[in-house]
Amino acid sequence: AQTVTQSQPEMSVQEAETVTLSCTYDTSESDYYLFWYKQPPSRQMILVIRQEAYKQQNATENRFSVNFQKAAKSFSLKISDSQLGDAAMYFCAYRSGVETSGSRLTFGEGTQLTVNP
Amino acid sequence: ETGVTQSPTHLIKTRGQQVTLRCSSQSGHNTVSWYQQALGQGPQFIFQYYREEENGRGNFPPRFSGLQFPNYSSELNVNALELDDSALYLCASSPVGTFYNEQFFGPGTRLTVL
Numbered sequence: 001a002q003t004v005t006q007s008q009p010e011m012s013v014q015e016a017e018t019v020t021l022s023c024t025y026d027t028s029e030s031d032y033y034l035f036w037y038k039q040p041p042s043r044q045m046i047l048v049i050r051q052e053a054y055k056q057q058n059a060t061e062n063r064f065s066v067n068f069q070k071a072a073k074s075f076s077l078k079i080s081d082s083q084l085g086d087a088a089m090y091f092c093a094y095r096s097g098v099e100t101s102g103s104r105l106t107f108g109e110g111t112q113l114t115v116n117p
Numbered sequence: 118e119t120g121v122t123q124s125p126t127h128l129i130k131t132r133g134q135q136v137t138l139r140c141s142s143q144s145g146h147n148t149v150s151w152y153q154q155a156l157g158q159g160p161q162f163i164f165q166y167y168r169e170e171e172n173g174r175g176n177f178p179p180r181f182s183g184l185q186f187p188n189y190s191s192e193l194n195v196n197a198l199e200l201d202d203s204a205l206y207l208c209a210s211s212p213v214g215t216f217y218n219e220q221f222f223g224p225g226t227r228l229t230v231l
Contacts (some may be wrong), residue, residue: 004159037222043205045160045222096163100171103150103211103220107159 031097
């Protein structure tokens with residue numbers, strides 16, 4: 001079974017600064033997808049960024065980028081120019097590339113990000 | 118706004134009762150998944166429905182069951198409620214088409230079991 005670990009329960013950053021959230025995972029599969037989701041107090045889970053394991057290039061979405069280290073099974077999220085609206089719980093998630101696994105996501109425990117003005 | 122809605126927003130039940138939670142997906146989303154998120158934890162996969170049939174289940178007992186309807190709505194039913202069932206229940210739907218199908222989450226139903 002796959003596991004996802006987020007070792008930072010809480011992180012804080014000053015507005016306009018950069019912060020990195022850590023995630024490690026364990027799997028025996030070679031084909032999979034990794035995600036970062038944001039869950040604000042409104043509770044709605046929002047996809048921030050995704051990475052396909054077969055792609056060596058790190059994904060980037062505006063101020064959000066990842067550092068994907070497949071051999072180390074590490075998938076960190078970097079948020080640049082942090083904004084007050086970035087404050088939320090962030091979850092790292094894994095999805096198998098095996099088609100019979102469907103859309104099942106395995107989530108980490110989450111990192112609560114605080115942005116200080 | 119993802120177009121996925123859930124009802125009710127909040128619900129209070131007592132131990133031993135039964136509960137039905139509802140989810141309405143976007144048109145064309147033929148896959149729906151349900152997750153349980155205990156306070157301070159990450160969501161845990163309960164099960165997934167594809168074209169009205171269950172096609173994947175997490176480590177949850179049979180008293181957790183579901184239904185998916187042709188109109189892109191679905192239900193999560195929990196029988197014989199236990200105190201540990203208190204959690205936020207999230208549904209997520211995926212569109213038809215490609216194998217990589219992004220999931221769109223609803224805002225969840227907060228269930229409290231007393």
